[in-house]
Amino acid sequence: MGxxxxxxxxxxxFVFDVFGTVxxxxxxxxxxxxxxxxxxxxxxxxxxxxxxWRREYSPAMEExxxxxxxxxxxxxxxxxxxxxxxxxxxxxxASEPEIDELNxxxxxLDPWPDAVDALHRLKRRFIIAPLSxxxxxLMMDIxxxxxxxxxxxxxxEVVRAYKPSPRVYSETxxxxxxxxxxxxxxxxxxxxxxxxxxxxxxxxxxxxPTEHGPHQTSDLKADEAWDFVVDDLHELATQLGCxx
Amino acid sequence: MGxxxxxxxxxxxFVFDVFGTVxxxxxxxxxxxxxxxxxxxxxxxxxxxxxxWRREYSPAMEExxxxxxxxxxxxxxxxxxxxxxxxxxxxxxASEPEIDELNxxxxxLDPWPDAVDALHRLKRRFIIAPLSxxxxxLMMDIxxxxxxxxxxxxxxEVVRAYKPSPRVYSETxxxxxxxxxxxxxxxxxxxxxxxxxxxxxxxxxxxxPTEHGPHQTSDLKADEAWDFVVDDLHELATQLGCxx
Numbered sequence: 358m359g360x361x362x363x364x365x366x367x368x369x370x371f372v373f374d375v376f377g378t379v380x381x382x383x384x385x386x387x388x389x390x391x392x393x394x395x396x397x398x399x400x401x402x403x404x405x406x407x408x409x410w411r412r413e414y415s416p417a418m419e420e421x422x423x424x425x426x427x428x429x430x431x432x433x434x435x436x437x438x439x440x441x442x443x444x445x446x447x448x449x450x451a452s453e454p455e456i457d458e459l460n461x462x463x464x465x466l467d468p469w470p471d472a473v474d475a476l477h478r479l480k481r482r483f484i485i486a487p488l489s490x491x492x493x494x495l496m497m498d499i500x501x502x503x504x505x506x507x508x509x510x511x512x513x514e515v516v517r518a519y520k521p522s523p524r525v526y527s528e529t530x531x532x533x534x535x536x537x538x539x540x541x542x543x544x545x546x547x548x549x550x551x552x553x554x555x556x557x558x559x560x561x562x563x564x565x566p567t568e569h570g571p572h573q574t575s576d577l578k579a580d581e582a583w584d585f586v587v588d589d590l591h592e593l594a595t596q597l598g599c600x601x
Numbered sequence: 602m603g604x605x606x607x608x609x610x611x612x613x614x615f616v617f618d619v620f621g622t623v624x625x626x627x628x629x630x631x632x633x634x635x636x637x638x639x640x641x642x643x644x645x646x647x648x649x650x651x652x653x654w655r656r657e658y659s660p661a662m663e664e665x666x667x668x669x670x671x672x673x674x675x676x677x678x679x680x681x682x683x684x685x686x687x688x689x690x691x692x693x694x695a696s697e698p699e700i701d702e703l704n705x706x707x708x709x710l711d712p713w714p715d716a717v718d719a720l721h722r723l724k725r726r727f728i729i730a731p732l733s734x735x736x737x738x739l740m741m742d743i744x745x746x747x748x749x750x751x752x753x754x755x756x757x758e759v760v761r762a763y764k765p766s767p768r769v770y771s772e773t774x775x776x777x778x779x780x781x782x783x784x785x786x787x788x789x790x791x792x793x794x795x796x797x798x799x800x801x802x803x804x805x806x807x808x809x810p811t812e813h814g815p816h817q818t819s820d821l822k823a824d825e826a827w828d829f830v831v832d833d834l835h836e837l838a839t840q841l842g843c844x845x
Contacts (some may be wrong), residue, residue: 484741492652494778497728497753509741514776534676534738534760579836 366541366597368559369519370533371479372488372511372546374520376569379476380466380485380499380591385408389462393455393515397448404570409445418490419518428517436460458575461493464498469565473504475590480601486511488529488542490519521552530558543593547580554581561585561593604835610785610828610841612803613749614777615723616732616755618764618788621812623720624710624743624833627651633706641692648814653689657682662734662763672761674736680704707735708742713809717748719834720841732757732773732786736762774802780788787837791824798825805829805837 377380394401415432439460443451443468448478451459457564463559479485487496494515500507513519528539537557544550547566554560560583566573578587590592620626624722630772631647638645661678664670683704687695695703730751731740736758744751757763774784781801788794788807798804804827810817824829831837 384624484745493755494751499754501728505751508745509737509751511737515737515759522726532737 359407366559367539368483368541368597369535370484370486371531371537371541371543372486374542374546374549374563375487375489375496375499376466377493377562377565378543379472379505379547380468380503382411382463382466382569383570385466386410386462387536389465390459391461391504397451398446406442407411408438408569410435410438410442413441422519422522422523428513428519430495432460432463432473432495435463444533461498465502465553468503468505468591473506473511473592474491476506478594478601479590480506480508480599482599484533488512488520488525491589492564518565520549523556526553526558530556541584542559543585543590546576550583553582554583559584562588563590563593564588604713606829609654610803611783612727612785612841613779613783613786614707614728614730615787615805616773617732618786618790618793619731619733619735619743620710621742621809622787622789622807623716624654624711624712624747625812627705628815629710630654633709634703637695637703641695647688650686650690652813654679654682655688657685666766672757672763674706674739674758675734676707676736676739677705699703705742708739710743712747712749713833715835719748719838720750720836722845723841724752726843727839728752728777732756732764732769746768759787764793765798767796769800770797771800774800780845785828787790787829788832794827796826798827803828805831807834807837808832810825 373379387407390406390576394406417438421428427527436456439456441588443456476485486509490497491510491512493510496510496512499505504588511529511532513525515532516525518525527537527540538559540577541561542550542553543561545563545564545568545592547562550560550562560578561586562583564578564587566577569575585593585596589594613714617623630653634650635647638647659700661682665672680700683700687700694747720729730753733740735756735758737754740754740756743749755773755776757769759776762769770786771781772780775783784804785805786794786797786805787805789807789812791806794804794806806823806827806829808822810821813819829837829840831840
């Protein structure tokens with residue numbers, strides 16, 4: 358697949374990983390955490406705090422993926438993880454409403470600069486939707502604040518499972534009444550794409566080399582020959598022949 | 602609640618019944634069925650055919666609501682109902698692809714004239730989403746074709762149950778992280794609103810006196826003192842103080 362090959366691809370819908378792929382979670386969470394940390398831990402580096410919170414993300418979901426715990430939405434996991442991280446840094450005097458409020462940091466993330474315009478281009482010719490581990494309200498709040506023009510909010514909460522569990526991808530194709538190859542996952546993470554490809558989805562890698570900050574070592578390049586490999590979402594829209 | 606009472610209402614999100622409330626299903630299905638009937642049953646009245654197809658709608662969902670059948674999406678029920686109705690009218694020579702295509706009639710319904718603009722007004726201040734028995738792809742196709750600016754697609758498929766089962770309303774409030782009264786159902790059907798009110802949702806009745814054609818006898822007026830009673834969605838937006 359490549360330039361002007363739209364008809365050959367047969368793709369009808371693009372679904373997107375969101376944290377890291379569409380929005381810059383690290384800068385956003387750091388910005389939102391700053392006033393809280395100023396009050397409770399003025400000497401703590403805000404990026405260190407953000408990274409520590411994010412490190413709890415995958416292990417928390419793994420409890421659900423493994424079947425040890427029934428599905429709970431990501432807002433719940435984020436809050437549990439936050440309580441852990443606060444304890445880790447010895448922050449003991451935050452009130453429950455303050456913790457609730459800080460947990461909403463994930464609802465207020467800014468998109469990467471190319472995302473909004475490129476999604477508008479793609480939307481004219483394709484179905485577009487998030488396929489994130491974030492819950493529906495979380496995805497909706499990000500979209501409403503940032504102007505992401507999704508056609509629907511799909512993802513973990515709709516199928517009650519977390520990526521990269523295979524059924525997140527396959528049941529999403531079913532919901533869209535598409536054959537797996539007619540559905541393309543767009544992600545900045547090779548493991549997400551690999552899981553999607555395993556159940557037959559089309560795949561697009563978008564490089565986000567500063568998702569984890571200036572010293573990122575993972576996902577700097579495509580590990581497999583994904584169907585599309587692009588530097589931003591405009592490049593994807595252009596390869597698909599979407600008008601500017 | 603009434604004019605300029607936005608703050609008192611405490612409503613954060615409006616969810617909408619779609620068939621009859623937001624879109625005119627009867628004219629749309631009739632229009633889509635016309636070429637098919639011209640080929641297969643030129644003497645059959647297209648409105649009679651449309652009404653017969655729709656009459657199967659509620660009994661089919663009742664199989665799921667009663668627990669006699671696990672949840673299947675509405676596209677599946679619509680197709681089963683269509684096969685029944687074709688048999689009833691003695692139409693035996695339609696091909697499977699023709700039947701599939703006719704079943705998509707429900708994906709191509711026009712909104713009532715006020716709907717698109719009024720939803721844009723409401724969207725600036727509230728979360729807006731369908732809360733329909735239609736499945737996600739069906740709702741998305743209608744929205745994409747008509748330009749309905751939903752923030753998300755909620756409803757039967759997300760919770761895997763059909764209205765008026767109480768959990769459709771209560772689980773939707775949970776998904777939106779809202780108290781029931783912060784969520785308002787907008788519908789042209791008193792029974793839908795009654796079920797929503799029973800679990801604590803706010804309620805808005807919009808009159809659609811020609812949903813069932815010129816001789817409609819049901820839902821011509823509000824049967825209870827719903828929180829809002831309006832003649833169209835612009836009137837609702839205006840009562841809520843939404844700018845034009």
